[in-house]
Amino acid sequence: MAAVAIRVIIGVALAYLAAMALLYAFQARFLYPAPQDRHDPAAGFTAVTLNTADGLALNAHYRAPEADQPTVVFFHGNGGSLAAATEETALLTTQGYGALLVSYRGYGGNPGEPSEEGFYTDGRAAMAFLQSQGVTPARTIIMGNSIGSGTATQMATEFEAGALILVAPFLSLPEVVSDALPIFPVSALLKDRYDNAAKVPKLSMPVLVQHGTADRVVPFDHGRALAKAGPTATFQSFEGVGHDLSFNTQAQVAQSEWLVEQGL
Numbered sequence: 001m002a003a004v005a006i007r008v009i010i011g012v013a014l015a016y017l018a019a020m021a022l023l024y025a026f027q028a029r030f031l032y033p034a035p036q037d038r039h040d041p042a043a044g045f046t047a048v049t050l051n052t053a054d055g056l057a058l059n060a061h062y063r064a065p066e067a068d069q070p071t072v073v074f075f076h077g078n079g080g081s082l083a084a085a086t087e088e089t090a091l092l093t094t095q096g097y098g099a100l101l102v103s104y105r106g107y108g109g110n111p112g113e114p115s116e117e118g119f120y121t122d123g124r125a126a127m128a129f130l131q132s133q134g135v136t137p138a139r140t141i142i143m144g145n146s147i148g149s150g151t152a153t154q155m156a157t158e159f160e161a162g163a164l165i166l167v168a169p170f171l172s173l174p175e176v177v178s179d180a181l182p183i184f185p186v187s188a189l190l191k192d193r194y195d196n197a198a199k200v201p202k203l204s205m206p207v208l209v210q211h212g213t214a215d216r217v218v219p220f221d222h223g224r225a226l227a228k229a230g231p232t233a234t235f236q237s238f239e240g241v242g243h244d245l246s247f248n249t250q251a252q253v254a255q256s257e258w259l260v261e262q263g264l
Contacts, residue, residue, distance in 0.1 A: 150194030
């Protein structure tokens with residue numbers, strides 16, 4: 001019996017180590033299930049190219065602001081697309097806000113491989129594009145959904161934007177993956193961090209954090225804790241709404257009303 005027990009323990013240990021090795025080796029595929037469909041711009045948008053510092057040409061969709069309205073630069077989630085981003089920013093664009101919808105490296109037929117540092121490089125290219133169009137950081141609203149909250153928050157540490165909006169954000173990538181896979185030493189395995197919790201407390205611009213109470217991808221407590229950590233942050237909760245919060249009309253109306261309160 002002892003020999004059988006030992007073999008079982010060894011088998012379980014080997015299976016665990018094999019699973020951990022697979023998670024480490026293929027983490028990029030799990031974290032970035034990048035859709036490859038390339039979408040035409042919606043009415044009112046034009047296709048533009050974002051040229052990154054490391055030589056990539058990325059497809060993006062741009063809509064110039066009306067009159068003296070600010071412009072939203074939108075960073076979508078890890079399964080997102082430009083078509084979805086059009087819907088996620090629909091209310092603001094109908095109100096005359098400009099919008100730059102960013103498609104990351106490795107997404108939507110773009111060259112390159114997704115990664116945290118790569119996404120930050122893509123974000124800088126987006127900010128540079130807006131400045132080339134005469135849109136200053138002060139007239140830019142940086143917005144990120146889910147994993148896009150990581151790029152949005154990083155951009156807010158580098159550019160003094162008018163405001164930052166985070167929809168269904170996490171404290172950090174290791175923390176949210178640990179919630180989903182508590183039996184693995186996720187912090188030691190993950191290469192990408194997106195440490196929003198370390199960055200938001202340092203921001204001086206107005207910050208809006210929105211989270212649905214029924215979010216099964218990024219727990220509600222992440223958004224609430226992130227807002228508490230930000231000295232200029234406002235938290236909005238949405239009862240019974242899941243991880244698709246960015247498409248929710250109530251959430252989009254709340255974003256618009258909050259921006260008006262900030263004078264944007």
